[in-house]
Amino acid sequence: MDKLMVMRAFCRIVERGSLVRASEDLGVTSGLLSRELKLLEKSLGCTLITRTTRTMALTAQGMQYYDEATAILDQIEKAEERVKIGVGRIGGPLKVNVPHSFGTTVLTNLIPGFCSEHPDVDLTICFDDNVIDMVQGGFDLSIRIRAELPDSGLVTRRIGSVKQALFASPNYLAEHPRPTTPDELLDHDLIVYSLADSTTTWNLQKNGEEVGIRPAPRHRIGSSLVLRDLLVSGLGIGNLPDFLSDEAERTGKLTRILPDWHLPQRTIYALTGSRLGFDTRSTAFINYLSSALATHS
Template identity: 30%
Template sequence: MDRLTALAVFRQVVERGSFAAAARHLKLSAAAVSKNIGELEAHLAVRLLNRTTRSMSLTEAGQRYYEQVSRILDDLQQADSSLGELQATPSGTLRVSAPMSFSLVCLADAIPRFLARYPELTLDLQLDDRRVDMIAEGFDLAVRGSDRLEDSSLVARPLLTLRHVLCAAPQYLRRHGTPQVPEDLQALECVQFSLSGHAREWVFQRGEQVRRLEVCGRYSVNSSLALCAALRAGHGISLVPEIYVRDDLAQGRLQPLLEDWQMMQTQLYAIYPSRRQLQAKVRVFIDFLLEELGQQA
């Protein structure tokens, strides 16, 4: 017996006054309606309906059961409707994990505009450069940067390609010299972003030439903003996403190096659990990311 179907059949029989009317409404055969009522009564071990060839009425137990079942079915219908509204209208709490440096540089100023656009939505934005377990920690969406995304059951939507630039402060280059080829970096102080998959190996390409260099330095850090601060202070050379140092390059605080070589790139993704039945709150945040990052790119 399908319990929920049997309850719905019982309600329709009571409200429509006959098995035949309930069968027409539910698009079932009269035999199927009778079978559902019989199985429900057998399951409950109580008679719910008094029925003859000409009339039908509720027993005392049937009346009490009908009132309780009706409330339960109404609550279920309301629950279904509320989810439909949630799918259609961005509302509720949206939990997002995003890298700290990236968010502070590229998203922080735009978040208030997003919230103003969707007044029924609450945003819980967790800034953390570590790779969170979305499902275990209850996130609806995560923003992740990677040059190689691991296989996963999660959906990865590309947002932006972060082009890296090799740079240093002019005062550092005056003291230690300007590298002319990638191999020159091995004699210089290289600041490493410790969360990168290539923290200790930098790759340069020019045409068919590929150089993979093991770099070293006295400073590695898990924050791109701290790394940029070290560069501006004249402590070494580093590969850093161009978007983080765009103003520094324009103002001359940092100087690009080996510009005839192609540097690594990092793809930024929006990661979420499922492509099916995507909640409105997740969909509109992805749209916001694409819009905002598209302008910055």
Template identity: 35%
Template sequence: MDQLRQIQAFVAVVQSGSFVKAADKLGTSKAVVSRLVLELEAQLDTRLLNRTTRRQSLTEAGADYFERCRKILDDLAEANLAASAGTARPVGRLRINAPVSFGNLHLAPLWGGFLQRHPDVTLDVTLSDRVVDLVDEGYDLAIRIARLPDSSLVSRQLASTRVVLCASPAYLARQPALRLIEDLAAHPVIAYSYWSGGDVWAFDGPGGPVEVLTQARLRSNSGDTCLAAALAGQGLILQPDFIVGADLKAGRLLEVLPQYRAPTLAIHAVYPSRQHLSVKVRRMVEYLVKAFNKPGWD
């Protein structure tokens, strides 16, 4: 029980940013909070906070310990609420990581609806195309668009996306025609930095699999930047239809060599474990599965 109080004090200090505010939050004194945190550090034989006269910051060990403790307290609050209410209700902070373009285009409009349904949940959404380590970085859930490697993570497919080779009409009008996929090697392309094949673009064509070594005129870690350059007539792009779909339908982009198909990618919700899955993660996964039952880019 003492360690639980110590953990509550430590988490409150980090979340509120000061010992004084943590004391107010916990309904106790600054001296008590300070003592509890010191006792916790002594018990762990590890410094969790760097302290100065003006502020405190987490040590590397403290940052990792905070995320784990925060989850423990959220799960405990959820369990208490479920027991007292006689039903499982999601509660607490839910940390989500998602790719930038997909997060802005297709996830951002969904968060308000989830919060309206679950008023006891707070969302902490980080957008990054870097593949994060869910456990080490303290995420409850991630959205990944890829062919997932074998891992200890659990995934649920939400939808799929077709990767499309395309360019603007203006670019295609002034360049030599592409008749075979090998012709792509002579054209400037706008490359996405995190593409799994790098500069080698792979397709399934009428004659079977084929690979082309491309020459990037512009390279970016942002799908939106790649799209903007293509719309400006600067080259060909290979991007998922959840990014380029609207421009293809409007004629601002044209699909090139449609008989050659790039890989279709699955869009997954990924979380660390099926065992002891918190109610808030389960509700979010269910919500996303329903939301993407009929994706808007199809």
């Protein structure tokens, strides 16, 4: 039994909460993982995980073994990374979670450059607008765009910012009077992004003044890409981040509403669940993304 390999497999089983999901990450069968787990428990003389057909839970011994195993594996990984940095090589797997709209409109254009700069990094990128559990999802790194992050114990780094504004299409404005004050928004067909930090209030700001508008939305949309397309089609007024609105505004497909007012900026965060912080692959990815965003801002 390769003790180090089994240790890694055990930790992945715990983090993913499932033999099947862990086997998919590791590229082996769940049957093999089950056998390796039994051999590990036999060698230790105790049960580490209690299992039924539907659930699994760590025993006290399992929790102790997991804590000590992760510490050992983290130290091994750090030692390997220090050596790789010393010879100028960063490589290995990197699994990243990004918001769908940001990933498809911004990150897609940056991936080729990163891969060219770091050809030994094996990228897995998942696009999802929902806030996911990084550990359960097996992610090394997550990119999130929020006004602020709750205290979650994750290690975070700010890598950019996103401006927001209200938009409508020229067709919509041809059939409806253009709002001249925030309160007049309530007389219009409003579309909100249902996965936003807050869907109940739009806080509009101008010269130190702030007005909170509580929209009664006509439509709630769970994709900001779809929301943008609905605004372009003339369905109403909605809020968009600049990476989605810039081209449509530049080409005249969308018109800014209440241009003297602005919504609070959102921050682009990079997060990791590692207790030792960002590893070299994650750091390289974050540095590349941060530099690229600064160049294009």
